[in-house]
Amino acid sequence: MVNNTDFQKAVELIDKSNSILVTTHTKPDGDACGSIAAICDVLAALGKKVEPLLLSEVPEWYRFLFADPPKILGRDISLQQLTEGQFAEFDLIIIVDTNSYSQLPKFEEYLKQNDKPVLVIDHHVTADGLGCVELIDTTAAATGLIVFDFLKYSDWPITDEITHSLFVAIATDTGWFHFSNTDSRVHRSCAELIDAGANPAQIYHDLYQNLSLQRFKLMVAMAKTLELHLNGRYATQHLTQADFERTGAAHKDTENLIDECQRISTVEAAALFVEAGDGRVRCSLRSRGAVNVRKIAAKFGGGGHTMAAGAYLSGPLEHAKQLIFEQIKEQFAEI
The missing domain is CATH 3.10.310.30 (Diaminopimelate Epimerase; Chain A, domain 1)
Structure with missing residues (x-):
């Protein structure tokens, strides 16, 4: 579990930031997409200017998580434009569901030149130490669980949309609760999300009964x-x-x-x-x-x-x- 000291550092980092870039690993899965969508919704509700920037396309079955399609590095914006601040000027970068340079192609170059603070939220063992503040819990079945704990600690509002996003993050990274990483923490958290507004039946339909x-x-x-x-x-x-x-x-x-x-x-x-x-x-x-x-x-x-x-x-x-x-x-x- 992430300790409250690190949660507080992350809260303070976000509180003093106004323009925030949020990204994740290439080929984003449900945990990455759900976690990004939830974080972006929270930051927007806090009055922050937030820009999700992905390194590859969102799979179509996760697009329902985003009101507007996230921009893609290399398609909608070049690395040069990002580096020169033509996309936007950011005072904080949040990276979710990875802490590894190898999973951030192209963006790795920007990150190594960047002098802005970086917040990492991740549950993987592989770690390159990308953040000045890191919310890392390798016992968590999904990054979405860490995001949920962080939101509860911060006492920031959790809307129906956020509950859906976090449920997607957790459900997909546990194979809809049949992988061996499905522990009691997973079920307790998902029960809380359902009580807060998540609709598992609708989410299952959107994810698994909507193939092209x-x-x-x-x-x-x-x-x-x-x-x-x-x-x-x-x-x-x-x-x-x-x-x-x-x-x-x-x-x-x-x-x-x-x-x-x-x-x-x-x-x-x-x-x-x-x-x-x-x-x-x-x-x-x-x-x-x-x-x-x-x-x-x-x-x-x-x-x-x-x-x-x-x-x-x-x-x-x-x-x-x-x-x-x-x-x-x-x-x-x-x-």
Whole structure:
């Protein structure tokens, strides 16, 4: 848990700031999007000028969290414009759901030149110490839990919109409460959010019963690539650039697709390899606990959690698959 001393430092940092930039890691997931949406709503209610700036697009199933689409670095604003203050002049930067330079491509350059205070809110083990104030709790199942605790400490108003955003953050990072990180704190916090206005039925519909045809076709394409290794204990799937062109799907449509093959009873570890289009291969890793995928991802400059992590690997696809296979095999041999 984050102590009250750090919460108070964060309150004071926000109180003396007027213009605030909020960002998160590339390929934002539900925890990142929900946490950003909640923070931005709170800051706006406090009369702050707040600008969410993302490093890649918000997946369409999380767009309902934002009244206006957040601007994207490299699409709506260049790094040069940001560095020269043409976007806006900020006196505080808030980074949520990451504390790692490797997950902040392009923005990393701005951050290293920046002399403004940085507040980090995160629950990951991987940490580069990006903030002058950091609200870090690696026992929290989601960054949204830390944000919720912070809002309760600060006694700032929590609207219905904020309860929905935080519920999304927590529910998605716990696999809608079926991942092993779903502890009593998760349920207590979500009960409080429901009492405060969150509507789980509507949120579930918005998240999981609202898929685009393109994403569904991508799921079909991915399913056809399933391979089982090591006596069925390790599953791999992949997606090529041709799959995206054929289905009309975008890279943001790959979120959580890796979870599907974990339904197979024998699978203890899984990997999804996606051609990034720049010669690299993005690898998403999942484990049921026997394999520490965070350690594997860290060897390639990535990060995450013990049972959910990711990294970018050098291509081509088969080379990337072999790199991970050797690491998975090695860990299984140590069990």
